Amino acid sequence: MLMRFGLGALGLGPREFWTMTPREFDAAAKGRLGLFNDARALDRAGLAALNEKFPDRAAS
Incomplete structure (x- = not known):
């Protein structure tokens, strides 16, 4: 199943x-x-923290 x-x-x-x-x-x-039910929307501060912690890498 x-x-x-x-x-x-x-x-x-x-x-x-x-x-x-x-x-x-x-x-x-x-x-x-x-x-x-416990999921919250990501706010700007949360997104900024994630972007800082996991920055996009330039494509090579």
Whole structure:
């Protein structure tokens, strides 16, 4: 049942599915089903912090 949901509803490939942790699968499933009640929108300060922590690399 989980494999059917992962490959079908989530659109994962077999390699992606089998390398996911249970926590990652749970988050993907909840996101797909719209079950995240605690998710907040990212504000400008949060986006700026993420951009600083994980800057885009120039394509080479």
